[in-house]
Amino acid sequence: MADPRPWLALKSVPGVGNLLFTRLVTHFGSPDAVLAADEPALIAVQGVTARLSAAILGHRGATAANQEWEAAQKKGYQIITQADPQYPALLTQIPDPPPVLYVYGTLPATDALTIAVVGSRHATGYGISATRQLSMDLVRQGVTIVSGLARGVDSAAHAGAIAAGGKTVSVIGTGLDRIYPRENERLYHQIAENGAVITEFALGTGPDAHHFPVRNRIISGMSHGTVVVEATARSGSLITARLAAEQGRDVFAVPGNIHSFKSVGTHTLIKEGAKLVAHAWDVLDEFAHINSRPPADPTPPESVRPHLTESEAMVMDSLEAEPVHIDDLARKLGLPSGKLSGILLQLELKGLASQSPGKRFALKAGIK
Numbered sequence: 615m616a617d618p619r620p621w622l623a624l625k626s627v628p629g630v631g632n633l634l635f636t637r638l639v640t641h642f643g644s645p646d647a648v649l650a651a652d653e654p655a656l657i658a659v660q661g662v663t664a665r666l667s668a669a670i671l672g673h674r675g676a677t678a679a680n681q682e683w684e685a686a687q688k689k690g691y692q693i694i695t696q697a698d699p700q701y702p703a704l705l706t707q708i709p710d711p712p713p714v715l716y717v718y719g720t721l722p723a724t725d726a727l728t729i730a731v732v733g734s735r736h737a738t739g740y741g742i743s744a745t746r747q748l749s750m751d752l753v754r755q756g757v758t759i760v761s762g763l764a765r766g767v768d769s770a771a772h773a774g775a776i777a778a779g780g781k782t783v784s785v786i787g788t789g790l791d792r793i794y795p796r797e798n799e800r801l802y803h804q805i806a807e808n809g810a811v812i813t814e815f816a817l818g819t820g821p822d823a824h825h826f827p828v829r830n831r832i833i834s835g836m837s838h839g840t841v842v843v844e845a846t847a848r849s850g851s852l853i854t855a856r857l858a859a860e861q862g863r864d865v866f867a868v869p870g871n872i873h874s875f876k877s878v879g880t881h882t883l884i885k886e887g888a889k890l891v892a893h894a895w896d897v898l899d900e901f902a903h904i905n906s907r908p909p910a911d912p913t914p915p916e917s918v919r920p921h922l923t924e925s926e927a928m929v930m931d932s933l934e935a936e937p938v939h940i941d942d943l944a945r946k947l948g949l950p951s952g953k954l955s956g957i958l959l960q961l962e963l964k965g966l967a968s969q970s971p972g973k974r975f976a977l978k979a980g981i982k
Contacts, residue, residue, distance in 0.1 A: 623675035712814035719810035733767025733843035751894035753780020787825035839864035845879030937974035
């Protein structure tokens, strides 16, 4: 592994962005050589002004870089650079790859098929269910799921991948030591155990709003294709889709309810040429040259239901993929809410039902 400290030092120079960083390292061969160059040599590089040259020559970032590296080591994080073999190969192909990545966990193999699955933070029950099932089906075929740890679709994508025993990568818009949103702390650690959480932002960096559109280029950049599940007309997920297209990557979209404003963005993508995704093979068919796993039915056999009481079977047959409030379900079935609550708890314990915020219940993803 290359020593990341010179990379951190050069990256911390005011005015040296990712594009110029790459240009400087390409010209001089390494960050050490850049930091050791004289003014005439620096100014000879396109984009380096006399002021910027002075900033590089006068910058004293070695101490801070060493402290950053030591802090990462103590927390069990890696800092990898573009010179490291585990740096995502696809990411080096985008115009502005991050010079360094902070990594918690283990990055996928460089030849792994990686698919980004993104969408609304305020997803519907349909969106959550579709995302989870799609992610489960994809990882069963050897795909690594990439997403952003946000609420809604992102969280469902990571959780689905983990539930199916697969690999997933989360690209976050904060430092590794600033988990956002906080309710995803457990998921954050599960992702690291089943893949990696990565960021280009230094330790201690908070969830500033402009960081998230910036990190989207990494989500799309390290993925062979991007799937958008639910998106409004102005969703940040559409930024990821646009970046994927600009990076020469495939864009996919899952159709939704034609009456829902949360499907406007995905339907627009389909009209503009994104491939419609109804199941995992709509994605996998595009990458047969990469994914060598033999064909298989991506949909698992219908789950064998454990023994159900008559009441449990009745409630089970009334549940659907779209969550319904317990009061509405009680009226439909003619059951007291207290009794229904107990039955639903048993169905949850048997892995057949799931509860959403606001006492809304649905069939668990993958259950028919």
